[in-house]
Amino acid sequence: MIKKQKYCPDIPTCSVDYAFRRIGGKYKGRILWYLHEFTVLRYGELSRTIPDITTKMLTQTLRELESDNLINRKVYKQVPPKVEYSLSEIGKELIPFIRYLKEWGDSRIKNETNKNTKNTSHNNL
Amino acid sequence: MIKKQKYCPDIPTCSVDYAFRRIGGKYKGRILWYLHEFTVLRYGELSRTIPDITTKMLTQTLRELESDNLINRKVYKQVPPKVEYSLSEIGKELIPFIRYLKEWGDSRIKNETNKNTKNTSHNNL
């Protein structure tokens, strides 16, 4: 007899899982990082900082970050509209971790590049 | 005239992005974390440790981690087969960050639980 494969509802299995759900997705990491680097960014500024994001995804992602309490959204009542985004206190707690990840990524990229260089130019003594 | 929305190929935009691609996905974080906690795990042990993963996803995810050099795969030539997985040196570099993330998740979950408790039982002086 064959064991049936798993079918599992939406239990937040563990805290690693919980955390990844909040910062996963294609753009969340970068948005959080830029909000850290620039402290406050308007919608249009974010859009220009992350040139490969569409307005749909930018809005959607910002909404998710907001409802997870990772960022603040400040609306100025004026025309044309002005909306500012910044990290919340909880969002700021994630910065050391994103920094670590970024540095890891940097060193990995550097390492890979070195390897490629070596491969194409060995025997150059 | 309306600005055209972005269409972008597969450039690894930045190191934050690069890193997230390697540890994103539904199970990568947990697999790495368990390999850290147990040092070495066989395929079946991993499967039992992460009960909500299917064999397809487990295999697929392990292959990705392997090709990104984050884990080692050791095959014993015997029947029935035996395969052991463990963290590579590069994979180990990710542990502090996953630990941090896990702790953040734990404290967030605790916090949310507290809030709910407070809401349903305030005025209990």
Add this chain to the structure above:
DNA sequence: AACAATACATACTTTTTAGTATGTAGCATA
């Protein structure tokens, strides 16, 4: 000959995530 053990492979379907294109609000200025 049938079955158990282990670590997968694979075809197919469903769900989730992301992308495309276009529209809206409200006031200011040409």
Add this chain to the structure above:
DNA sequence: TATGCTACATACTAAAAAGTATGTATTGTT
């Protein structure tokens, strides 16, 4: 009256990720 500015909304489509079900290989044991 038309256009611009800014921050979106929304309908629809496409692509990526995940899930379901079932099959395979090898060898020892019953």
